[in-house]
Amino acid sequence: MSLLITSLLLIVLLFLRMPVAFATGIAGLIGLIFELGFSPAFAVLERTYFDTSSSFILVSVPLFIFMAELLTAADITRRTVYACQAWIGHIRGGLAVATVGASVFLAALVGSSTASAATMAASAFPEMLRYKYDKRLATAIVSVGGTLAVMIPPSIVLVVYGVLTETSIGKLFIAGLVPGILTALGLVVTVQILARKKDMAPPGVPFQFKHAVKSSLGVWPTMALMALIIGVIYTGVASPTESAALGVGGAILLGLVQRKLKMARFNDSVSRAVRTTVMIIAIIACSHIFANFLAFTGVTQSVLGFVEHANIPGWVILSIMILVLLLMGMMMDQLAILALTMPVLFPTAMSFGYDPVWLGIIVTKTVEIGLITPPLGLNAYVTAGQTGVPLNTVFKGLTPFIITEIIVLILLVLFPDITLFLTSVMW
Numbered sequence: 001m002s003l004l005i006t007s008l009l010l011i012v013l014l015f016l017r018m019p020v021a022f023a024t025g026i027a028g029l030i031g032l033i034f035e036l037g038f039s040p041a042f043a044v045l046e047r048t049y050f051d052t053s054s055s056f057i058l059v060s061v062p063l064f065i066f067m068a069e070l071l072t073a074a075d076i077t078r079r080t081v082y083a084c085q086a087w088i089g090h091i092r093g094g095l096a097v098a099t100v101g102a103s104v105f106l107a108a109l110v111g112s113s114t115a116s117a118a119t120m121a122a123s124a125f126p127e128m129l130r131y132k133y134d135k136r137l138a139t140a141i142v143s144v145g146g147t148l149a150v151m152i153p154p155s156i157v158l159v160v161y162g163v164l165t166e167t168s169i170g171k172l173f174i175a176g177l178v179p180g181i182l183t184a185l186g187l188v189v190t191v192q193i194l195a196r197k198k199d200m201a202p203p204g205v206p207f208q209f210k211h212a213v214k215s216s217l218g219v220w221p222t223m224a225l226m227a228l229i230i231g232v233i234y235t236g237v238a239s240p241t242e243s244a245a246l247g248v249g250g251a252i253l254l255g256l257v258q259r260k261l262k263m264a265r266f267n268d269s270v271s272r273a274v275r276t277t278v279m280i281i282a283i284i285a286c287s288h289i290f291a292n293f294l295a296f297t298g299v300t301q302s303v304l305g306f307v308e309h310a311n312i313p314g315w316v317i318l319s320i321m322i323l324v325l326l327l328m329g330m331m332m333d334q335l336a337i338l339a340l341t342m343p344v345l346f347p348t349a350m351s352f353g354y355d356p357v358w359l360g361i362i363v364t365k366t367v368e369i370g371l372i373t374p375p376l377g378l379n380a381y382v383t384a385g386q387t388g389v390p391l392n393t394v395f396k397g398l399t400p401f402i403i404t405e406i407i408v409l410i411l412l413v414l415f416p417d418i419t420l421f422l423t424s425v426m427w
Contacts, residue, residue, distance in 0.1 A: 002034035003297050010290075020336035021279065025286030031293035048292055052285040056241065058163060062277040063244035064154040067251045069269035071222060072119075074255035079218050080105045081123045086215040090207035093195030095131060096141045099124040100187045103145030105219075107152035107180065108226045113334070113371055117146025117379045121386035134200035136397030137191070139389045143372050143379040144187060144401040150334060150368040152180035153230060154244065156280065157334050157364050163284055164342045167356040169240045170233045171423045175357050177230070179365060179412055179419055186404040194400060218258060225250040234422070280335060287339030294343050314352035318413070321345050322366050329370010330377060337367050361419045365412060369405045372398050 006027050013023035032041035052058075084098040084105070091097065099120055106116045120142040128138040150157050153173035162169035195201035229247050232238040238246065255261025324345075328337045342363075349359050371379040374395045384391040412418055 002031055005034065006031035006293065019279075019282075020339060021282035021286045024290040024339055025282075028286065028290035028293040032289075032296065035293065035296045044292055045289060048288050049285045052288045053281055055163065058281060058284070060154075060169065060241040060244040061156065061159055061280055062273060063241070063248050064156065064159070065276050065280075066269065066273040067154075067244065067247040069273045070248065070251035070255055070261065070266070073265035073269045074251070074258060074260040076219070076222050076254070076260075079215070080222075081120065083212075083215045083219045085124075085127060086208070086212040092203050093137075093191045093201035095124070095128045095133065096137060096191045096195070096201055097188050099128070099141050100145050100148075100184055100191065103148050104152060104180070104184050105223070105226075107149040108154070113146045113149045113368070113379060116149040117143055117382045118386055120145055121383050125383075125387050132202050134198075134397075135389050136393055137194055137200040138397075139383050139387055139394040140397030140401055141187070141191060142387070143377070143383040143394060143398060144405070146379050146382070147368045147371050147405075148180055148184060150371070151176045151183065151361070151364055153177065153233075154240070154247075155364070157338070157367070158360060159240070160280065160284060160335055160338055161342070161360045161363060164287060164338055165346045165356060165360070167360055170236075171357045172360050173230070173240060174234055174422045175361050175419050176364070177422060179361055179408070182411070182418065183365075183405065183408050186408050187401060190400050190404045221254055221257075225254065283335050283339050287343070290339070291343035314354070317348065317352060318354070318362075321349065322362070322409075322413075325363060325366040326370055326373065329367045330373050330375065334364075334367040334371070337370075338363070355416065355420060357423055358416045358419050362409070362412060365405075365409050369402065369409065372402060372405070374398075 009030060010023055010027035013026065014020065018026075029041060029045055032044055035041075036044065081099070081102040084101040085095055088094050088098040088101060102124065103116060103120060106119060121139075125138050125142050128141075129135070149155065153176050155173070155176060158172040158176055159169055161167065162172050191201070225247065228250070229243045232243050232246065233240060252261065255266075325337060325341065328341070345363075346356075346359070350356065371377055374380070377395070377398070380391060380394045380398060383389070384394050
């Protein structure tokens with residue numbers, strides 16, 4: 001009975017648009033009160049919130065967010081877009097391909113899908129519009145390019161998944177590299193097909209080597225910083241938390257050397273990083289409260305027992321999980337999805353012997369697709385709001401890219417070595 005009441009309360013709170021952190025925390029606390037009584041429930045609340053929020057690995061969250069904010073404040077993101085356009089813009093559909101390239105780089109800088117999509121909508125979309133690109137292609141590539149930030153490290157989604165499931169964040173970061181690059185290549189192929197078969201993109205602008213080199217001068221140091229961060233994690237020289245601290249120091253140094261990081265921008269970066277960090281930590285801590293409630297009710301064990309006795313094949317369970325995550329991705333934020341589903345889905349998947357790192361990439365890829373899937377794909381709404389293009393036009397343009405994303409997801413499911421190869425040879 002307590003499980004039913006608590007679940008209904010959670011649904012009502014979410015329906016009333018209460019932030020998911022507070023909704024899961026309140027529902028979990030009330031469920032604990034039903035199960036344990038008033039005083040024991042608050043004792044569990046106190047211990048859970050303290051243990052979760054004081055976890056050392058969570059230090060990487062504010063540091064990576066702060067690094068992204070610093071690089072954005074130093075005008076690195078905008079210059080990255082123009083540098084990619086200068087190098088790739090001369091081929092047919094080149095501005096759209098350059099947008100994919102810039103989105104890959106922004107993914108390593110920003111770590112937020114919606115922030116990346118908003119940045120590209122403000123910088124890349126006007127350029128494509130000026131060169132007579134079809135609005136469906138222009139808005140679609142901006143929207144789908146933003147989703148790369150969910151997969152390519154340092155992804156906040158991967159950090160949260162690692163914390164919730166106690167999976168190595170370093171391995172998750174390395175495992176996300178190949179799927180992220182594979183996704184980007186799939187987007188480039190789709191752009192080329194649309195540019196040639198559907199005539200949605202004009203011929204490219206003339207290539208100017210000097211202009212391309214000049215536009216890249218301020219970007220190379222940042223690329224070197226990103227390579228250094230991934231390199232120290234891959235070689236085992238530093239943990240994700242230590243590499244995040246290295247990234248913050250490097251971002252401050254780059255901003256000062258290039259004379260782009262003013263005190264006002266620095267203060268704004270601190271403020272935005274603090275707000276984002278508090279939201280993420282609250283989601284993680286409150287999801288653990290709800291997970292504790294589920295543990296006391298025994299629902300996780302009941303699900304595991306049902307699956308075991310029903311003799312349901314592992315691939316069927318995995319398919320159901322992916323479908324559920326896709327449907328939730330259409331309506332909810334990625335972090336909220338992880339907070340609500342991992343307490344049950346993760347142990348269920350582990351009972352079938354799936355690799356937790358591989359599962360993390362599959363889960364991340366699935367919620368990434370939800371960001372661009374109608375009717376409530378968040379990135380599509382961000383792009384439509386930023387560009388003024390009707391939402392139905394954005395979704396029409398996204399259709400071939402959604403197909404590409406699903407093909408990549410199927411490849412990752414069928415061939416786990418695509419994900420796990422780099423982690424298997426980590427030092």
